[in-house]
Amino acid sequence: MSVNLREHIEKIVPLTDDEFAFVLSHFTSKKLKKHQFLIQEGDAVYHSWFVVSGLIKASHTDESDKEHILQFAMEDWWVSDYQAYHYKTPATLSLSCLEDTEVLCLSLENSEKLCSELQKAEHFFRRKANFGYVALQQRILSLLTTSAKERYEQMLKQYPSLFQRVPKTLLASYLGVTRETLSRLSS
């Protein structure tokens, strides 16, 4: 299990066995069943999660009860309601499991402690945040400039395995189209 996290970190910065043991000591582990929630809208958010196995959906439900999907997160991805996590405000997202899921949990306090005690950790999280920022900039550009068809094709190319694992209704919601439009695109 913890091998995943080590490989993931070492894509950015190499660690000694002792350093990795120190990093890992700042995490706790959690197993959830399909349909369980990590957080629900309105909750306090104490953790950021690294997905060891499984699949998580991050979504927001608007006033007319429509669900909008911000993100999916599968193996090796990080997920949280980062606004609620960093600013200690109530969650505006729900995170729920689309499969049985195992995560490693990092509290904000432990994250700050780890980063201040081990610069390699601070370096890793800075680079991850940089890459995450780029991915979101691309998502915004994609929402502004491309049609649903193009977004569908981009997603199929970038994350083929998501298409096997995510129900079509949820993919449609992520892409901002109706289930019927998605059927037309994917046929």
Add this chain to the structure above:
Amino acid sequence: MSVNLREHIEKIVPLTDDEFAFVLSHFTSKKLKKHQFLIQEGDAVYHSWFVVSGLIKASHTDESDKEHILQFAMEDWWVSDYQAYHYKTPATLSLSCLEDTEVLCLSLENSEKLCSELQKAEHFFRRKANFGYVALQQRILSLLTTSAKERYEQMLKQYPSLFQRVPKTLLASYLGVTRETLSRLSS
């Protein structure tokens, strides 16, 4: 001029005079006139820019020649085509000045050097990237869930000074509405 940058950094981490001088030695300074470009689509992107004074527009022009505005950046904001900057790919954004503008320029090489030599710098940039990530997550949620009218009102509340400084046609493009719709919203 450099006082701005120091105040900006010290909102996150305090610096001694020597440390700030060391930080500043990694930047160069640049002045641009209104209408000048920092980068154009297709360019290599060597810098991230901190805006000392002025106003910058970050936009992407699609195949049908329509301009989509990703971001405005004014005093104390950072801006770049971060995909091109971090991954060394050609720019997909143009950055141009809407006013006479002064920026501090930080190359990727100098940024990495600074962060490795001064952990306070690495800490600052990690926290900035965290907050930037949150802002983009909010922008995506706003694009997915709110109407143009709501986005207009959010923006007016969050960045009142932008409304004085940005031409209405560009505001409309940022909000993803026509100039006519914006006139109706703002009347």
